[in-house]
Amino acid sequence: MMHFTFAKRILALVAALAFTQVSLWAESLEMWISSHQDQVYYEKMAELFREKTKKDLTVKVSAYGFREMPDKLGVAFRTGQGIPDLVQLDETFFGVFIGPKTPFVDLTKRMKKTGLDKDLHPRRLEVFSYKGKILGAPQSLSAMVLYYRKDMFKELDVDPEELATWEGVEKVGDRLQKEHDQRLMAVDGTLFDVLLRQRGSDLFDAKGKLLPDFELAVEILENFANLAEKQIVVLPDRGTIFDPVFFSGDLETGEVLCVPGADWYGLDLFQQFAPDMKGMWGMLPLPAWKDEDGKLSPRTATFAGQG
Numbered sequence: 001m002m003h004f005t006f007a008k009r010i011l012a013l014v015a016a017l018a019f020t021q022v023s024l025w026a027e028s029l030e031m032w033i034s035s036h037q038d039q040v041y042y043e044k045m046a047e048l049f050r051e052k053t054k055k056d057l058t059v060k061v062s063a064y065g066f067r068e069m070p071d072k073l074g075v076a077f078r079t080g081q082g083i084p085d086l087v088q089l090d091e092t093f094f095g096v097f098i099g100p101k102t103p104f105v106d107l108t109k110r111m112k113k114t115g116l117d118k119d120l121h122p123r124r125l126e127v128f129s130y131k132g133k134i135l136g137a138p139q140s141l142s143a144m145v146l147y148y149r150k151d152m153f154k155e156l157d158v159d160p161e162e163l164a165t166w167e168g169v170e171k172v173g174d175r176l177q178k179e180h181d182q183r184l185m186a187v188d189g190t191l192f193d194v195l196l197r198q199r200g201s202d203l204f205d206a207k208g209k210l211l212p213d214f215e216l217a218v219e220i221l222e223n224f225a226n227l228a229e230k231q232i233v234v235l236p237d238r239g240t241i242f243d244p245v246f247f248s249g250d251l252e253t254g255e256v257l258c259v260p261g262a263d264w265y266g267l268d269l270f271q272q273f274a275p276d277m278k279g280m281w282g283m284l285p286l287p288a289w290k291d292e293d294g295k296l297s298p299r300t301a302t303f304a305g306q307g
Contacts, residue, residue: 187235
């Protein structure tokens with residue numbers, strides 16, 4: 001999660017996405033969120049708001065499923081019934097509700113007034129902006145990290161610093177395969193655009209062109225095809241690292257030792273789907289790419305997130 005000062009945390013709640021021109025000092029607000037793990041967080045923010053402002057504000061937080069909540073929200077918009085005042089919406093679904101008549105309130109002036117337009121990363125603000133208007137406050141930076149099994153790294157004599165680069169990942173993976181027949185990392189297709197951003201590119205450029213750095217994209221895919229052929233990185237049986245079965249299967253049984261994921265992946269999904277593994281996992285920056293001159297790329301990039 002992003003690190004706000006105490007006052008900015010309060011203001012972040014106030015500046016959150018609103019659907020009606022309800023007064024910010026209304027006696028009660030209804031908020032829908034898609035993460036059960038975040039419910040306690042938002043309820044705590046409401047409590048801090050009351051303490052800071054001395055306002056008697058009640059915030060009713062209702063947690064729904066990741067896919068259920070957008071569906072429910074769409075029905076509310078179409079019928080005009082039961083529309084919440086605030087909502088936590090994943091960027092994946094944000095565009096679905098954008099059009100000639102967006103249902104979201106323009107928060108640009110409020111963000112500037114509170115200073116959040118300066119405190120929050122501009123790339124994250126862009127995710128929830130449309131035609132020059134900020135329509136949502138990003139909840140997190142969604143920075144990618146590498147989650148790893150601390151216990152098994154120690155057992156197999158793997159130093160986390162060996163994974164500082166993707167070259168290091170290949171070397172460690174080769175050793176684990178040769179000495180222990182052990183797979184190192186699980187990945188899925190969602191990592192591709194993360195790796196593009198880590199290399200300074202993206203899936204689309206500013207004009208909407210797909211894969212503007214096509215040769216770079218091919219290089220990344222060929223690199224991971226090589227790692228997959230060696231069984232250093234593997235695709236989960238059901239094709240995704242977000243499936244509950246992946247947590248209870250590949251992760252809990254030690255089939256793989258690492259999985260790349262955003263900050264919220266550990267805060268949310270690990271706690272939800274693998275609670276018995278508490279304390280077993282550590283976090284590292286993503287391995288860096290090394291260019292021909294030996295210059296290293298940033299050891300992170302962003303992926304998805306909510307606002």
